[in-house]
Amino acid sequence: MENEVDGLDKRKAYILATVVYEYIATGEPVGSQALTQKYNLGVSSATVRNEMADLEAGGYLEQPHTSAGRVPSDAGYRTYVDALMSPEELGADERRRIRDEMRDARAQLDEIVEQSSRLLGRLAGNLAFVTKPQSETQSFRYAQLIWIGERSGIAIIVTSFGVASQSLFELRNDVTPDDLTRLSNALNATFAGRLLRDCDDRSLAAVTKQCGFGDDMVGAVRTAFTGARTQEQPGIAASGAQHLLDQPEFRDVRKLRSILRILEEQRTLYDLVADAFDSPAASVKIGHELGSEELADLSLVTVPYRFGERAVGMLSILGPRRMPYARLLALASGTAETLSERLHDVEVR
Amino acid sequence: MENEVDGLDKRKAYILATVVYEYIATGEPVGSQALTQKYNLGVSSATVRNEMADLEAGGYLEQPHTSAGRVPSDAGYRTYVDALMSPEELGADERRRIRDEMRDARAQLDEIVEQSSRLLGRLAGNLAFVTKPQSETQSFRYAQLIWIGERSGIAIIVTSFGVASQSLFELRNDVTPDDLTRLSNALNATFAGRLLRDCDDRSLAAVTKQCGFGDDMVGAVRTAFTGARTQEQPGIAASGAQHLLDQPEFRDVRKLRSILRILEEQRTLYDLVADAFDSPAASVKIGHELGSEELADLSLVTVPYRFGERAVGMLSILGPRRMPYARLLALASGTAETLSERLHDVEVR
DNA sequence: TCTTCGCACTCGCTTGCCCGGAGTGCTAAA
């Protein structure tokens, strides 16, 4: 029937929403009396009690121990996020402030990514992290091979976001500076504007050989491009870990340790958001959905930022499961939007 | 007389040393009885008591509360570090392990700096951080101005450690690719091998004008060099924050917050080691010597690493005042040595 | 049939209290 949400009748849904809302606000297990007193439910605490017992049986609520109030379970949060909460929008002044603060960063990729992570961490009052644009999704802009000696040089590759990566190379045959310039020009002519991932080894080899170079130079070019592709791979800017200490759920120091460890292993951090690349929209992972017992009482909000149509990176907020989901989604989206805009400032045209 | 150390007679000095040593080992305030039982002092606990009272009067020891044992004060640790402790050397196998682990990093400046910070953090069981080489102390290797259009280009500057920085420039007058190559060559011929800080604006302008360029190009070149000089300025790799959680002194969460905040503000972290650049040797800062009430019960061990004769960066360990100073100094020195060696691998010759 | 009331019960948290242990300072004797 129309009145059902996720298998819950209207009243149950409303009570669940209220419990989650209240628990997010206070951090205390919420009981039936407190709920009826604070919110006008139109029924008595006893009724609420019955409903809560049902919700617990359905797996939406949990009881830390008998004679304590109820606390949302992963499923409870999930239902809340998917169906019950009302989405938030940022106010115009908030948007403006985000934009203003983002302007403080110079027009360099690293800086705007770090700035957005700092900003988001502070606004959200939680740990925020932002992945740098996957270099695979960046495009190739310029290559320059610099002559150092008869048999050595430096290859410099500039991507569309102005990220330069350089690599030294050694050759088996002599070359002249002119040779290198010729090859640079050929590479630029062929690949300019292409996505880096489309600069595959075969085409690189073809161009290099066409210019009359041997396998040693093919290897050098390949290494240079590989370096550019993978360079910033799991580059992540994180910020705001100290806010986690304010959360009562971190009075237990062991949980903190897991988080700090994860922070330092960028790999793990990256894995957390990796599958968000598959879906272009915001995603929320709750508790065990994060796939790790250590992180079981945390949640993760992830929002992509774009360059043009392509999602090139992710902004994430990691915090206690008991987080204001609607608000954080709004903040992350707002920051993502501004970050996307600023991305055009660093673009090398 | 000969038997005095820092104004303490021999026995007082020995007792102080033992108290510090024992406190570092156990973390418990140490009392006179425990001390006489565990160490063969040749005197009774009552005598030790008297001496300890003197040491407390002299400011070397403190009492958390009446009827507790004594704990070293800043001054007590200071005397211990300066005059009492016996320096440690790393064993040959430990050196080897450090060297082996450092080999895991690819020959890229960032990687070896990060690797050394991770390594040191793990070995020392504390927060370790390593500053990247001050780019001022790096030398200039190559400049390449790349032609993009009649009035715009990219300047790429490579330093001795293979760090490339790039900047876009716009001009008021048309140039040809050949013009830019000519200027690149002139810059390379003039400045190759010089320290970056010696590539001052005046000489840059002189060379640029000599090649027949106007003020717009002078500005572009200046910006490019300034970018290279300041680029990695306060770049710091930190690692091992989670170890701090093991220390009993961090049961209080507020202290952790200060540390996490400092970790994220690289500026503060950099200030901590900044004055260590003045002295070329290892330095130890204890408690209030760090100049901040927040950090009052921490200590910092800082050891420079070198490129050739020049100290170019610092390795630091930040941990509880109650840290095994001799051991950590040895570890930091060992890591610094290996880092210095590996620096030659990334040098662009 | 659903809701509400009343009531007994549960359980964690806080408070107060006691006690043991470790350490001190002081005094007097060696």
Added chain:
DNA sequence: TTTAGCACTCCGGGCAAGCGAGTGCGAAGA
């Protein structure tokens, strides 16, 4: 000057009592 003895202090752990918030359930009411 050192040592032994002793009274005193204070922290911390353990334990019991009381409180408060909440539950579940049976019976009464709509």
